[in-house]
Amino acid sequence: MTAAKKAQGPVLSTRALNRATLDRQLLLRRHPMKPAAAVSHLLGLQAQNVKPPYYALAARLEEFDPAAFSALMQDRELVRIVTMRSTIHTHTADDALALRRLVQPARTRELNMFRKGLAGVDLDRLTAQAKELVEEQPRTLAQIREHLLRTWPDADPQALGIAARCSLPLVQVTPRGLWRQSGQVSLTTLTHWLGRDDTADADPDDTVLRYLGAFGPASVKDFQTWSGLTRMREVFERLRPGLTTFRDEHGVELFDLPDASRPDADTPAPARLLPEFDNLLLSHADRTRVVPPDLKGRTWLGNFAYSVFLVDGFLAGTWKLTEEKESATVTFEPFGTLTKAQRAELEAEAARLLDGPMGTGVPYDLRYGQVVGA
Known part of the structure; x- marks a missing residue:
């Protein structure tokens, strides 16, 4: 053919x-799905920052409790690890094992970009040293580099760290990633963290x-x-x-898939508040299915990504939540004119977030700011 x-x-x-x-993507209506099941269905959640996975599920699930999601991470049913596109994702334990293996060729290509800084470095020995180090106790990337530099003092420190990250499935241990808790990025191997062997073929x-x-x-x-x-x-x-x-x-x-849902084009699509780096915006070569062509590139500033909102199913602006000790403010920055009904939808979404378990119980304001890029 x-x-x-x-x-x-x-x-x-x-x-x-x-x-x-x-x-x-579970965005036409909210679903009663459990958080771990939703993470599995979505093949993970983009998680360069701590909060995006929480807001991603709050937009998709009927009853979402961030504390319960944190508990899944503490129980090691969910983990934070580099997988697709060399970025941190939150995955179920099973998917973390399988998908990290699947994308290893991409990690190998990434490592090859830093070969110049690894001249004279035995990668098998580096992998073994890094593995022993992080399985002794979780280490920061800086600590891993410092340790490896003792063996290869002439190597590029950044390249050594990237070699360890690309060669080993390094997971970010808690409390990193927990709701409203702080913690530096400390790493150990995925199999050590889970207490499971990585034996399944991708x-x-x-x-x-x-x-x-x-x-x-x-x-x-x-x-x-x-x-x-x-x-x-x-x-x-x-x-x-x-x-x-x-x-x-x-x-x-x-x-x-032959039996997959393909709703009518006129199906109503409710307004949704999505976090920065939401996979809806990053998982297609052609993003015009969500991002109108004239708005391409409007959700980024250098390496910084804005949280965005959808109106009628398409990107329509950015939003920002500012939380103080005794107050909170959501600021919407639309890319165009919103109708009264569209504003009401957005405001209802924000109220749902801040009146529920995602909020802190303090009074909040909803505002409209200057259009981004105007």
Whole structure:
């Protein structure tokens, strides 16, 4: 079959694609799902900072208690570890083991970028030394670098740290990541933290199917963007007989699970407040299913990402929560004009956060600030 024929299939409009993705992302309605089940369904939550996973689930679940989520981390049912796109994610223990193995080729590519600073370094010996060090007790990355420099004093310190992170599945131990608690980033190996051997082989076929269930319909490039892996076309072709295919408005082939939900394009999409780095905005090569083309790049400033809000399913602005000892303020910064009804939806979402367990019980104000980038 020719590539041209493979690309044939029903066209999904951007709005239809938006509604399908929001539904898979648990954002068309709140779900009664337990937090660990939601984390598993979503294949993890972006977690460069501590709070985003909490706000990501607060936007998606009917009854979300951040203290209960923290308890799952304390009990080591959830962990914080570098996986997709070389960024920290919160995963279930099972997914942390499997997905960290799956994305090892991407970590190896990352390590190769720092080979110049590792001249003369025996990577097998480095891995063994770092493993022994962090399993003796959790260590900071600075402590790991300092230790390795004793063996390789001429190596680049940053490259040594990256080599340890790329070669070993290093997990951030608690109290880092707990709700309203502080803790520096201290690391140990995932298997040591869980008390479990990493024996299961990663299954790329199963991961693609799960990705489609959480982010689909999607292209091969979309999956590669999410995972950081390359050359995944072969996996999609192997799975093609059991999948259904569509095209987006630009003719790009999209794969999907045959029985997956694809709501009507006119399905109402409620306003949602999402944290910085939410996976909804980072897991596709073409993000126009959520980010209008004229707003591309408006949610970032250098390496800093804004928390964002959705209106009618699409990116519509940023928001910020400022908490003081005796008060709190949510400031909305829309990219365009909001209707009275849209403002009411956003304000109801903010009130739901601050009146519930995500708040601190202090009085709060809701404000509208200057449009970002204006």
